Amino acid sequence: MNELLIVFFLGFLIFYVFNKRKNQQYYNKNLEEEVKKQLLELREKDKLLIAQSKLAAVGETLAHIAHQWKQPLSQINSVVLNIEADFEEKKLSQKKLEDHLNEIEKLTFYMSDTITSFNNYLQPNDKKEVFSMKDAFDDAFELIYKLLESKRIVCKLHIEKDSLVKGVKKEFVQALLVLLNNAKDVLEERNIKNKKISIEIYLENNNAILKITDNAGGIENEFFDKIFDAYFTTKPHSQGTGHGLCMAKMIIEKSMHGFLSVQNEKDGASFCISLKER
Numbered sequence: 001m002n003e004l005l006i007v008f009f010l011g012f013l014i015f016y017v018f019n020k021r022k023n024q025q026y027y028n029k030n031l032e033e034e035v036k037k038q039l040l041e042l043r044e045k046d047k048l049l050i051a052q053s054k055l056a057a058v059g060e061t062l063a064h065i066a067h068q069w070k071q072p073l074s075q076i077n078s079v080v081l082n083i084e085a086d087f088e089e090k091k092l093s094q095k096k097l098e099d100h101l102n103e104i105e106k107l108t109f110y111m112s113d114t115i116t117s118f119n120n121y122l123q124p125n126d127k128k129e130v131f132s133m134k135d136a137f138d139d140a141f142e143l144i145y146k147l148l149e150s151k152r153i154v155c156k157l158h159i160e161k162d163s164l165v166k167g168v169k170k171e172f173v174q175a176l177l178v179l180l181n182n183a184k185d186v187l188e189e190r191n192i193k194n195k196k197i198s199i200e201i202y203l204e205n206n207n208a209i210l211k212i213t214d215n216a217g218g219i220e221n222e223f224f225d226k227i228f229d230a231y232f233t234t235k236p237h238s239q240g241t242g243h244g245l246c247m248a249k250m251i252i253e254k255s256m257h258g259f260l261s262v263q264n265e266k267d268g269a270s271f272c273i274s275l276k277e278r
């Protein structure tokens with residue numbers, strides 16, 4: 001009787017183990033298929049996300065290019081108007097015409113350069129170089145001084161000590177243009193009488209400093225924390241995208257590992273770029 005019980009028990013045990021293994025195999029197979037399905041879904045979602053972020057990057061690039069082109073386009077427009085006026089007043093000498101055309105050539109060259117540099121923005125391969133802060137400022141000023149002159153804005157450059165810094169020079173020039181353009185805009189907007197922009201270049205605790213200060217009255221308290229945010233603007237829709245300062249901060253802090261800060265001084269806003277001296 002005992003033997004019968006043992007045989008029965010063993011039989012039951014074998015049946016139980018066999019059944020459990022079969023169930024386990026079935027369960028494993030199901031699990032494997034489920035994991036495969038989930039993986040496929042995840043890959044599809046990844047593809048979608050990549051496509052979406054590429055699209056966002058393209059949109060951002062277009063906004064950057066539009067931002068960079070706004071100023072040279074309005075300058076070209078004003079040069080053309082000057083040619084027209086000189087012609088009508090019979091003051092268009094060959095020399096004057098050559099000057100106007102050179103100005104247009106310089107501006108269109110800059111515009112085509114921004115496209116190249118923003119192609120690189122999507123696939124960064126622009127080499128960083130060591131350059132002088134003053135040289136970069138001269139490059140930016142060369143592109144904007146006529147416009148500042150036409151708005152009767154006086155620029156004062158004070159160089160205590162020029163320094164070498166490291167980065168993509170073209171990008172740095174763009175950041176300077178953002179600051180100079182903003183100063184010009186606010187001086188015009190607020191109809192300031194003796195419009196002034198001061199630029200100081202000096203060295204402080206081994207940091208190369210470039211400061212741009214205007215006399216337009218400064219940034220309103222309520223906007224102080226927002227001005228570096230993407231798309232923040234106090235300008236009418238047709239005039240401002242709110243892209244400038246966000247882009248300048250990205251260039252100075254992400255690409256060049258420095259700092260871009262702002263404070264209100266006695267007469268107006270003062271933007272300070274601080275970079276490690278090379």
Ligand SMILES: Nc1ncnc2c1ncn2[C@@H]1O[C@H](COP(=O)(O)OP(=O)(O)OP(=O)(O)O)[C@@H](O)[C@H]1O
Binds near residue numbers: 067
């Ligand atoms: N020098 C300044 N003085 C006072 N406010 C300023 C100054 N510079 C910038 N701001 C404020 O910061 C805001 C954001 O500037 P930002 O350059 O990012 O965009 P924007 O000039 O409005 O538009 P855009 O994208 O066309 O440059 C401006 O709208 C303005 O209110």
Ligand SMILES: [Mg+2]
Binds near residue numbers: 178181244245
């Ligand atoms: Mg701006």
